[in-house]
Amino acid sequence: MxxxxxxxxxxxGINTHYGAVHILKDVDLAIFAGELVCLLGGNASGKSTTLKTLLGMVTPTTGDVVLDGAIVTHQSTSYRVERGVTMVPENRRLFKRLSVKENLELGAYLRTDRDGIANDLERVFEMFPRVKERLNQKSGTLSxxxxxxxxxxRALMSDPRVLLMDEPSMGLAxxxxxxxxxxxxxxxxxxxxIFMVEQNANMALSIADRGWVLQTGKVVLDDTAEALLSNPDLRASYLGESGNA
Ligand SMILES: Nc1ncnc2c1ncn2[C@@H]1O[C@H](COP(=O)(O)OP(=O)(O)O)[C@@H](O)[C@H]1O
Ligand SMILES: [Mg+2]
Structure with missing residues (x-):
């Protein structure tokens, strides 16, 4: 398509190391505008490292990160955020002592378009009326x-074109x-x-267009969500015990 x-x-062709430890091995993947795709994999398979590599929080040893067709491998995270890439990190990482409002404002810290920022704040309030009610509450006291x-x-306040989400359902009731x-x-x-990393394979695949499965840093499956959902080997062979229902 x-x-x-x-x-x-x-x-x-991404290879990423932490010190001498080889984590990502020849990883190729592509996310197109407007898609909803997911990256599955058991514990420690390299999912978060993949997100950090996309966002420039980790620099690969070899291979390239490409944004809109241009190589950005050695560009900073803020360079990428300014061009529309944003992450909702694992465990959300809010600034717990800051208010909800301050956290939201931090999401827009690289922007100078005041009207756009105000519009996006309204958009967040429409999406989450609860957030608007709690604007002055310290984030650490929220459920x-x-x-x-x-x-x-906060991620939407950077006006992203692609949102990287690291295990968004983790820790939620x-x-x-x-x-x-x-x-x-x-x-x-x-x-x-949306590029979503999940351990909840069924849930993720039920809303995604396509997905990849990572096993010890290698992409072992790359297919449509439909094909992955009906792949009998997905859980047993690739996700280990953490590939829950
Ligand atoms: N900063 C780091 N330094 C050294 N090793 C790390 C670091 N971050 C992650 N690792 C290791 O890299 C491997 C992959 O981690 P990660 O990408 O977080 O996996 P996942 O998100 O799939 O659970 C794990 O073995 C982890 O312990
Ligand atoms: Mg992780």
Whole structure:
């Protein structure tokens, strides 16, 4: 469907090391504008490292990160954020002593378009009325579900074209996991591409277009979500015990 389009964000032949330890091994992947894709894999398979490599928090040893067709491997994280790449980190990483409002404002810190910022703040309030009610509350005192809303809201304040999400359902009460996936779909429907890392394979694949499976730093499956969902080997062979229902 997207053969002749330039991907929004790409990894080409990526090898990433932590010291002498080889983590990502020849990873290739491409995310196109407006897609919803997921990266699955068991514990310690390199999922977070993949996200950090995309965002420039980790520099690969070889290979390239490509944004809109241009190599950005050695560009800073802020360079990439300014061009529309944003992450909702693992465990949300809110500034707990700062208010909700301050956390949201930090999401827009690289922007200078005041009107755009004000519009996006309104957009976040529409999406999460609860966040608006708690603007002056310290973020650390919010419930897990509310913290997730603020973390997603903060990411949206950078006006992203692609949102990288590291295990967005982790640590949420079971009742909130479904709500959270609905929220991800809603953001996607507004035109933002989503690259989601998940251990919850069924949930992730049920909303994604395509997915990759990472096993000890190598991409072992790369297919449509439909094909991955019906792959009998997915859980047993590739996700280990953590590939839960
Ligand atoms: N900063 C780091 N320094 C050294 N090793 C790390 C660092 N971050 C992650 N690792 C190791 O790299 C491997 C992959 O980690 P990670 O990408 O976080 O996996 P996942 O997100 O799939 O659980 C793990 O073995 C982890 O212990
Ligand atoms: Mg991780």
């Amino acid at each position: 997207t053969e002749n389009q330039v991907p929004l964000l790409e990894l080409r 897990g579900g509310e913290q997730q809303m603020v973390a997603v809201g 079971p009742a909130l996991v479904q709500t959270n996936f609905e929220l991800i779909q809603q953001i996607h429907e507004e035109g933002v591409a």
